[in-house]
Amino acid sequence: xxxxxxxxxxxxxxxxxxxxxxxxxADVIDDPAQAQAIVWSDPFDVDGLRAVLSAATDAGWxxxxxxxxxxxxxxxxxxxxxxxxxxxxxxxEPVAEHALALLLAGLRDxxxxxxxxxxxxxxxxxxxxxxxxxxxxxGITEALLTLLAPFRVTTTVVRxxxxxxxxxxxxxxxxxxxxxxxxxxxxxxxxxxxPATAGVIDRTALDRMTEHxxxxxxxxxxxxxxxxxVTALKDGAIGGAGLDVTDPEPLPEGxxxxxxxxxxxxxxxxxTLEMARPILxxxxxxxxxxxxxxxxxxxxxxxxxxx
Amino acid sequence: xxxxxxxxxxxxxxxxxxxxxxxxxADVIDDPAQAQAIVWSDPFDVDGLRAVLSAATDAGWxxxxxxxxxxxxxxxxxxxxxxxxxxxxxxxEPVAEHALALLLAGLRDxxxxxxxxxxxxxxxxxxxxxxxxxxxxxGITEALLTLLAPFRVTTTVVRxxxxxxxxxxxxxxxxxxxxxxxxxxxxxxxxxxxPATAGVIDRTALDRMTEHxxxxxxxxxxxxxxxxxVTALKDGAIGGAGLDVTDPEPLPEGxxxxxxxxxxxxxxxxxTLEMARPILxxxxxxxxxxxxxxxxxxxxxxxxxxx
Numbered sequence: 001x002x003x004x005x006x007x008x009x010x011x012x013x014x015x016x017x018x019x020x021x022x023x024x025x026a027d028v029i030d031d032p033a034q035a036q037a038i039v040w041s042d043p044f045d046v047d048g049l050r051a052v053l054s055a056a057t058d059a060g061w062x063x064x065x066x067x068x069x070x071x072x073x074x075x076x077x078x079x080x081x082x083x084x085x086x087x088x089x090x091x092x093e094p095v096a097e098h099a100l101a102l103l104l105a106g107l108r109d110x111x112x113x114x115x116x117x118x119x120x121x122x123x124x125x126x127x128x129x130x131x132x133x134x135x136x137x138x139g140i141t142e143a144l145l146t147l148l149a150p151f152r153v154t155t156t157v158v159r160x161x162x163x164x165x166x167x168x169x170x171x172x173x174x175x176x177x178x179x180x181x182x183x184x185x186x187x188x189x190x191x192x193x194x195p196a197t198a199g200v201i202d203r204t205a206l207d208r209m210t211e212h213x214x215x216x217x218x219x220x221x222x223x224x225x226x227x228x229x230v231t232a233l234k235d236g237a238i239g240g241a242g243l244d245v246t247d248p249e250p251l252p253e254g255x256x257x258x259x260x261x262x263x264x265x266x267x268x269x270x271x272t273l274e275m276a277r278p279i280l281x282x283x284x285x286x287x288x289x290x291x292x293x294x295x296x297x298x299x300x301x302x303x304x305x306x307x
Numbered sequence: 308x309x310x311x312x313x314x315x316x317x318x319x320x321x322x323x324x325x326x327x328x329x330x331x332x333a334d335v336i337d338d339p340a341q342a343q344a345i346v347w348s349d350p351f352d353v354d355g356l357r358a359v360l361s362a363a364t365d366a367g368w369x370x371x372x373x374x375x376x377x378x379x380x381x382x383x384x385x386x387x388x389x390x391x392x393x394x395x396x397x398x399x400e401p402v403a404e405h406a407l408a409l410l411l412a413g414l415r416d417x418x419x420x421x422x423x424x425x426x427x428x429x430x431x432x433x434x435x436x437x438x439x440x441x442x443x444x445x446g447i448t449e450a451l452l453t454l455l456a457p458f459r460v461t462t463t464v465v466r467x468x469x470x471x472x473x474x475x476x477x478x479x480x481x482x483x484x485x486x487x488x489x490x491x492x493x494x495x496x497x498x499x500x501x502p503a504t505a506g507v508i509d510r511t512a513l514d515r516m517t518e519h520x521x522x523x524x525x526x527x528x529x530x531x532x533x534x535x536x537v538t539a540l541k542d543g544a545i546g547g548a549g550l551d552v553t554d555p556e557p558l559p560e561g562x563x564x565x566x567x568x569x570x571x572x573x574x575x576x577x578x579t580l581e582m583a584r585p586i587l588x589x590x591x592x593x594x595x596x597x598x599x600x601x602x603x604x605x606x607x608x609x610x611x612x613x614x
Binding site for chain 2: 093094097098100101104105108109110111113114115116117118119120121122123124125126127128129130146147149150151249250251252253258259264265266267269272274275276278279282
């Protein structure tokens with residue numbers, strides 16, 4: 001079969017996307033009218049994509065960059081005439097990595113070490129043979145369990161429907177949340193924000209955690225009752241907190257969370273496009289290969305559901 | 308076979324060692340004269356061990372706590388009349404974990420985040436699909452390669468004899484060190500300090516590293532020419548450094564390394580007895596089990612060589 005002709009919008013924004021297409025043996029072309037497929041780099045440029053699509057009448061497949069495609073869904077871009085894919089699943093890995101980074105940095109007292117200007121006392125905890133509880137059973141948790149596996153930790157996953165997950169020592173339902181917090185060396189929040197999960201980490205939950213346990217949030221700020229967390233950190237009720245998300249977010253200057261000890265705050269940087277680039281690049285190459293050989297594509301968007 | 312009688316010196320210092328012995332079904336006894344084996348908790352108490360040994364005439368096996376037994380070797384404790392084991396291999400895992408913690412914290416700009424008192428810019432790098440070069444091919448590197456595996460990194464191990472290592476993408480000899488530094492996102496030092504490796508990371512080596520690369524040292528401070536590192540960090544020649552060991556060590560107050568940006572210094576805490584406790588505990592239980600069933604013990608010390 002001849003190599004497919006792929007329009008990449010746009011190679012001057014994201015030349016690496018062109019490289020990813022060519023890596024699978026396809027041709028990158030300049031005229032959307034001749035394209036059999038479109039690889040789109042901009043997560044927000046609805047008008048730009050609409051213009052390309054109107055020219056690209058023969059393109060049967062469109063690859064979008066990010067996991068979330070709500071902007072394009074809201075604009076009514078999706079239709080049944082083409083196959084749509086997005087970066088679904090690609091972004092879970094850097095977020096899981098960030099969770100592990102916050103976890104290790106916390107257990108090993110990096111906040112104290114970074115601030116130090118003199119040789120300090122011996123301290124820190126190892127994750128090996130420890131206990132980790134993860135709230136949420138989606139892609140981030142899957143990736144995190146893979147990263148945690150070599151540490152031989154006992155992992156408890158709390159999810160709405162307690163179906164088993166590969167790599168989890170046990171999976172429990174949401175009604176067992178407080179018990180699952182009680183013996184953990186670290187608690188990672190990687191669940192969706194819903195009315196049922198908002199404020200799940202409140203004073204009651206924090207009181208159930210052990211004094212050395214670290215709380216890591218790579219989900220949404222609203223999962224944690226911030227005032228309760230500030231109190232817990234000030235009182236030493238838990239070991240510390242690593243937060244990539246906060247409530248409010250962005251966390252305003254002067255907020256007490258900036259000043260409590262044993263807290264690492266990252267400004268929602270668990271995943272950036274730059275971080276995900278090599279992984280998305282590999283995904284694009286794989287999808288072009290599948291497109292060429294007629295295999296099912298990865299990361300399909302349902303045009304009806306819009307995700 | 309009756310459960311073996313084990314003297315643990317001492318259970319009031321390390322009650323968990325008694326637990327580890329009992330977990331294998333052995334009896335912990337108070338009188339060394341009746342002991343068939345001795346589990347010793349103190350890495351330095353030569354006189355204490357000598358006193359116990361003189362009473363423990365029937366004890367055919369002695370388990371020492373740490374990997375390094377140079378104090379006992381220097382004191383002439385070892386003899387051919389008993390089997391000697393130590394914590395050899397147990398400590399590599401927490402050290403590898405610390406290296407990963409420094410690496411992830413560095414790539415994700417945690418020094419800047421910890422110091423911040425306001426929401427910051429997007430930044431950071433992911434380790435996924437990246438390149439890591441490790442100097443040294445011993446137990447720490449083995450453990451580190453296991454931790455790195457889920458990140459699908461390309462790993463280059465530099466060792467004296469470039470024999471393949473499981474999990475390493477490639478292994479090269481020491482003569483290829485500079486080339487191995489050139490394309491790495493992170494360089495980890497996990498090698499022994501010898502006249503040949505002292506100062507291996509000097510200005511020439513630092514100049515070969517990329518501007519974003521982090522240097523992590525969990526080996527010995529003498530591997531790095533400290534003044535050259537300070538210059539490289541000040542000039543932005545490399546991304547940063549995570550150092551668990553320094554030269555001089557302890558790093559004195561007022562030393563310029565405390566003030567350079569993008570540097571995390573931990574006070575030789577990659578491994579503490581507390582961190583290694585669960586792993587050493589599992590090792591003791593396993594060795595007691597093996598002793599009971601007559602299987603070869605793990606972590607044998609050669610009385611002649613003294614390690």
